[in-house]
Amino acid sequence: MVPGAGPGTGIEVTSPDSAWPQLYDRLAGRIREALGWRVLQLEHVGSTAVPGLPAKPVIDIDLTVADPGRERHYVPALEAAGFQLLVREPWWYGHRMLRADEPPGNLHVFGFDSPELIRHRIFRDWLRGNPGDRDRYAAAKRQAADQANAAGEHVIAYNARKQQVIREIYHRAFTAAGLLDP
DSSP states (O other), X not given: OOTTOOOOBOOOOBOOOTTHHHHHHHHHHHHHHHHGGXXXXXXXXXXXXXXXXXXXXXXXXXXEESOXXXXXXXXXXXXXXXXXXXXXXXXXXXXXXXXXXXXXXXXXXXETTOHHHHHHHHHHHHHHHOHHHHHHXXXXXXXXXXXXXXXXXXXXXXXXXXXXXXXXXXXXXXXXXXXXXX
């Protein structure tokens, strides 16, 4: 977290909303307008990108830039477009995370060589095509939110509570894609 930022509490997992793709389009338009050709790739990822999946009502977006460490090339333009830099993790594929308030969105910035970009797309696409795993993940999300809220925990604990199910789904998806041996 950058100074002054911290994880939130009070995790809300809502029913699927057919407006989420349009909210992504609004945010993506702002990002593309702010950065122009510096946007190497932009993807709607996370639970709001999976039809039928309950989610926190926050649009997750992966932005690929040439070098996330060169913040001066993209952060000021994104801040002018209504995003706020909250997370700086240079040790994790150069990851930066910015947040927009209206509509609510988390913008994850990686370099073009980050495997996270591929993992996020594989996970999203697997859940889109495998309703059983989508429903299993939905149940894990709701249970994690209930437990984290009951314990007064923040979103990082909520994410940790889902990890076992996420790892199992990743294993099936990566095996099916030929990235792991059966």
